[in-house]
Amino acid sequence: MSRGNLTSARSIMQLVDSGRIDQALAEARRMTEQSPTDPAAWRALGYVQTVRKNLQEAKQSLLHAISLAPQDALSWEHLGWLYRRSRDFARAISALQESLAIDASKARPRMMLANSLADLGKAKKAIAEYQRVLEREPGHVRAHNNLANLLAKRGDLKSAADHYLRAAERSDELTYRISAAHMARRIGDWATAERLEERLLRTMRTNERPGDRAQPFPLLAMPSATTADQLHAARQMAQAYAGAEPVPHKPASVLAAQPRLRIGYISNDFHEHAMTYLLVEALELHDRERFEIIAFDYSVNRTNESRARILKAFDRVIPIAGLSDGEAARRVAAEDIAIAVDLKGWTTDARPQIFAHRPAPLVVQWLGHPGTMGAHWVDYAVVDPIVAPPGSEGEFSERLLRLPHCYQPNDRQRRIGTIPTRTEEGLPEDAFVYCCFNQPFKVNREVFGLWLDLLRAVPHAVLWLKDDNRWATAAQREHAQAGGIDPNRLLFGRGLPLAAHLGRLSLANLALDCAPYGSHTTASDALWAGVPQIAYCGTTFAARVSASLLAAIGLPELVVRSIQEYHDLALRLATDREELARVRGLLAANRLTTPLFDSRRFVRHLEAGYDSIWQRCVAGLTPDHTNVSAIH
Template sequence: MTDSRSPRPSVTQALTLHTDGRTTEAEAAYRQILDREPRNADAWHLLGVLRSEQGDHDSGIAFIRTALSIQEAPEYHLNLGSSLLALERMEEAMGAFMAALRLSPDKADIHFQMGNLFRARRLPNESVAAYRKAIALRPGFAEALNNLGSLLMEVGDAEAAVAAFAEAIQSDPANAGSHCNLGYALDTLNRLGEAAAAYSVALTFQPDFALAWSNLGNTLKGLGRLERALAAYRSALTHRPDFPMARSNLLMAQHYAPEFTNADFLAAAREWAIRDGDGPPLAAPAVRDTDEARPLRVGYVSSDFNSHPVGYFLENVLKTHDRSAVTAFGYANNSRIDHVTERLRAAAGGWRPIVGIGDEAAADLIRQDGIDILVDLSGHTGNNRLPLFARRPAPVQVSWLGYFGTTGLPGMDWIIADRHVLPPGEERYFTEKVWRLPGSYLCFTPPTEEVAVGPLPMLGGGPVTLGAFHNRAKITPSTVALWARTLAALPQARLLVKSREFNDSGVRQALRDQFATHGIAPNRLRMEGWSPRAEYLGSHNRIDIALSPTPFGGGTTTAESLWMGVPVVTLRGDRWAGRIGVSFLETLGLADRLVAADPDDYVAKTAALIGDPSALAGLRSGLRETLLHSPLCDAPAFTRSLEEAFRSMWNARKREP
């Protein structure tokens, strides 16, 4: 066969070299053809495609435009549009794709790329229609089915996404990416056992698939198999050491396991910063001016600006910011948008979606907005943007609200806490400087759902019902042992657990088996899955007392239980994640009755509450008002203290050389 060294290679021979991955030889062959035939449009086009595949889109575009100047072909316009889309030159890409469609309206690849363009422009309806057209023209178009499924996940239609991924698998059964996508969709639908199976199939076809390992870890954590989850995260990092989210997932999971300590969290966070913090820390930008009277420009960054604890706890803070003191911007990394998102957007002074925007581009946007203080609300939780903070887009950077430990990031200046979650002396476990607010570090936004507090259920003649509405990962073996001791001390009681994971029958049976090893019969356990928030809140009217887990205690669930009049018995933990409920109860003045020093005290406090039904009923009837009139719900006062903290941080930065 003639190769690139031949003085007269053909386009077919050059294309063979190209498709075989022999790109240097292929480019030489294309250029030899063009030296001989300067108006060979196919050679110009294919040379442009090759250069674009190598990441040199500017050269690729120039070569393909040369081909088009010689003759038109739908493939030329299609590949020109693809290169323009890669450079985010949206209008030019649209023109190229439309030109391709005029020449070949029934070509599936063109509709597929139109779908990609509409998706990049945040036009989901148009994108779905384009993907569906591509699939109709080419049944079993696996890449289009996968992109359609991913888009459907973004807009919240997981059932339709499952169907798309399943069709992609039917077309290409060995495609590991399709199985991984299916696993993610099934997890979202609380079909955890099926999700774990889908990830396992993906890993059968591609054992080094780091994303599948990391996602499998998340699902295993949801199933309550924490040791296996930790192993899965480590496998992800073995195959892809530069995988920040997998390392964050590993760090996050450690907070659930009693064998890990605050020192371990610090060490793991520092390792994350070294490996994934994007190089040595950048110097903080200079303070832009010295006008002490102007409002500070504060940016909040989160993937959870929706129906999520971050959204619930932030809402009233945004609403009560003093506009003469703070101009608040939201940098929203969340694809899911709901009524909470809209309320947060309305309360903010500026709103910037950053989903799909790279860290450097997002950092440039923040700099252009002139942000003085950038606040991370995610830490090492899912879809965090910590690498963005590593780029130092603001003079002062702060961690608050969404996480419960050090980020480990040298560029994170402060962490906001209180004396209950971060007692004096534990500063050594944080790379950030600690700022303690005077009360709790959280401000609860009361639910908009109007659900009244019901009477104490046990007074109605039924059994005593203890409740625990925590995610399955928090129900660790030590938690099961603690709750089993409590049930053994209260033979008349039963336990209702409720969380999305309990939609899965395998999760339910595994927990029954765990309790059985402690002598607790299955008929003393009731398990329920996800329900809408109003129904979920109403479920509190079926329990007498709520139980907090260990070592990762209740946070949002504790606040919601108190709102519904249900006291929460809490073990004082050895870590921030085990003290969030303690912070609430200390603030309400209920710690002496509800915060236990050890497991014996936990059982005793629960039994004491059950043993005095009239006192428990009185506590229940007044809890909502107590909470509503406490510092936990005093958004104006809380926000003033937060603003004072920001101003002090800012002034301290101004004084630095």
């Protein structure tokens, strides 16, 4: 390999880095013509072709480079990168291992190897490779972040938090700070979360890093985040997919001639998940004479009762887990879907970028993400007059499809298991039991302080919480002790199957809300189990859901709008037995007679909403805010 060609190969890389791809391609081709036996020339050509996504040509160029110099680690590395871009992770692993066998000192091929192992679900091996990167380069930001992602999925949340924090301390990028802040909240480390969030929000508001992305979902639980912050984060996130090419689909006028309107529901939560618990009966009750409903499923295929039931609720189920985003979008379009419904939004492991390809005439987001998507490809968000009251339209990039009562469906078939004794659940027989089974990331300093105030005011009360992870549980006990409350008055319930959880939930006297990310499915669970739920109505979608639930079940008197109102109501219900008995009696009377658990009425409203926005689309009109009238 001549020194001149080595220099030329580097200059080609510089051309690529500066965005002059066509010039780089021409220069690389000239090199191969001038020096047809020089592996550096063919490697450079293969690299540029990979950047241009001419993957078959790139593969031939790189394999030729390797045939000329089998011990060229960089050619093997580029081949591994090419295979990664092709989503051929098995071949990527093989090529990258060849590269590292020749030169084990480079972080880049080892990072790609670790990422490929992770993509194939080989978490243990991927973790080992990330750790090897960090042994050589302790400050490697992406290695810390990616390692934290895998540790979090394996349940090692404290180690994940440590690595997220190291990434955030070494980089100003918003994505690392928000991951670190959210994990800190998951383990109850409020001080770290607050410090990171203050910096993060300041950077977002001053637009110091306009090209950065911050995952929108964690902002829902940040006490200081506003609806403007949430919209900004969502728009920045969506901007990354602005260049997605639309896939062809049949026009609305053609699809309107189908005997039934085809609705496509897309999610990876078709299994034991809160979304499935809420949604399944609504799917079962769709009017099959007018609607055909199809699942596009990228869930992990685990056999369980919830998965079996929800998949059976669809007319057809189409697996898309192994497809690229573009391929998945083309699959949606091929099914002649009129309305594609994203049930995930910006939540964990979501793939909203599938919808960036516009695979259907209308795209609707519903249920998974309680906030705006900030995405140009989403036409409507399903809401109600409380989670998105008149005047809140500016908080959303979508047009609003307002259902008349609550936007959240519920399953009246949910079985309530055998009610255990308090002794069996470790609860004092004579105590007043406040409960909150929300995930710990929703519990912040202000809300927890309020709960401690209630325990001080009601000496015979205990607080029953979700034992989500041992670090959060320990932290909450420590926070209680620091606040002068005996940690033994905090009791923790382990994870149980839904029916068993609903059975034990009946033992509580009063369910408490969180803020600003309030009780959603947890509030529905409490109400279904006959336990009154306080709803703390805030200023964002996520902060208003519990208020929507309480209004839909005819208990608006349990909705509060300030910390003081919250304290006073929770104290009164714990100390006035007659008032608590009245509220419980009203809940029992309303449970099956009001809209919240009237699944048939909910589905008729949802279908009316679909009909309305579809007729508008068929008429060639642009999406607009739509209010569905109540059906009695």
